[in-house]
Amino acid sequence: MRRVSTRYLQPGMTVARTIYSSSGKVLLAEGVRITPKYIKRLTEVGIASVYVKDGVFDELENIPDVLSEKSRLETTQLVKDSFVALETNQRINIKAVRKIVDSIIDELLSNRDVLFHLTDIRSYDDYTFSHSVNVCILALMTAITLGYDQLKMKELGIGALLHDIGKIRISKEILAKPGELNSEEYQVIKQHPKYGYDILRTYEDVPLLSAHVSLQHHERWDGKGYPRGLAGEQIHEHARIVAVADVYDALLADRPYRPAYSVNQAVTIISRMSNTYFQPRTVAALVSNIAVFPIGSVVMLSSGQVGIVVDVNKNAPTRPIIKVMFDQYANQMLKSHEIDLTRLHTVFISKVLSEEEIYALLKMDSSGVADL
Secondary structure: OEEEEHHHOOOOOEEOOOEEOOOOOEEEOOOOEOOHHHHHHHHHOOEOEEEEEOOOOOOOOOOOOOOOHHHHHHHHHHHHHHHHHHHOOOOOOHHHHHHHHHHHHHHHHHOOOOOEOOOOOOEOOOHHHHHHHHHHHHHHHHHHHOOOOHHHHHHHHHHHHOOOHHHHHOOHHHHOOOOOOOHHHHHHHOOHHHHHHHHHOOOOOOOHHHHHHHHHOOOOOOOOOOOOOOOHHHOOHHHHHHHHHHHHHHHHOOEOOEOOOOHHHHHHHHHHOEOOOEOHHHHHHHHOOEOOOOOOOEEEEOOOOEEEEEEOOOOOOOOOEEEEEEOOOOOEEEEEEEEEOOOOOOOOEEEEOOHHHHHHHHHOOOOOOOOO
16 A cells, blocks of 8 residues: 555545544545545545555555554544643543553553554644654654663653643644744744643643653754753753654644655654754664655665565665566566565665656556656
8 A cells, every 4th residue: 555645546546544533533444445525525624645555556455553553543532632621621631641651652662673654644633633642652662762661751651642732722723824834923833832831730640751841842952942942961851852753743744735755755854953953862763763665665776666665674774675566667567576675785775756756657658658
């Protein structure tokens, strides 16, 4: 399966992964055939992309995930419930938050050999809830790499899951603005870390360091962040971790003003931000848990051949196993074959194909010419 922007969906494609709302409601089930009506509805509810089987790159059935679908749905619902509770002047169920963070830690520890592959499909309106879940997962995976003990992981996990809770005090018009914020709006947005800290400090069972994650997750390693302009070691390590996870996951999300970046692009961007925005050690720890070329990526090799990533090598994430399906002339092979890049030192991935390039490849005319 592969992820396809809604604008590139074609009637007859098959949904490869169920799409849920933040409340756990099925919006479009796995196995359903795409129709023009579904495409229109997906656009209306703000779903910008879908995992599909396209008849060519559809050999993958189960891509490994570090967290079960059930746990993802339950955690997303809990985050949403927390925001709704504050909107209606009720209290967050911190006991439930602590319990679900413990559960996530247990799952991640039992899946230590699994890299972070899938990015969830989320509507624009549900972005904050699913983003919070992904930031929690990524932060905890980074913490495991850094050798955190259970207590520190729990502090980090609670802070990561609730790092954006201060946005409850920001107007939805500003949060959902599709274009660039003006200077006044940006100043308002910059208050949400302090709001989050103030909210979490009212709960005796929220660790102080968890609250500091909310307060400090927009501070920068070079001291040019906000709200206090902290630099380097002045920023608590929990917040340094969440800062990287926050930006990385944001890059992978479809936004009203831009499509999602590819994993390879997102990794490149946060790596370039190392030592300015982020602590280099923290970036390296997070990236070590990322499948740089996730299973399902359609890639071009240095030989000019095109294939799909079918497995990864955790110890060599840039050298995955590829199922080669098109020759160097963009002709589909009668018989595909797998190659392990860890065993072919002269062959490497030259690029990940964009949706436009994949579309051109699959729709190329009988002349056998494709503009790749």
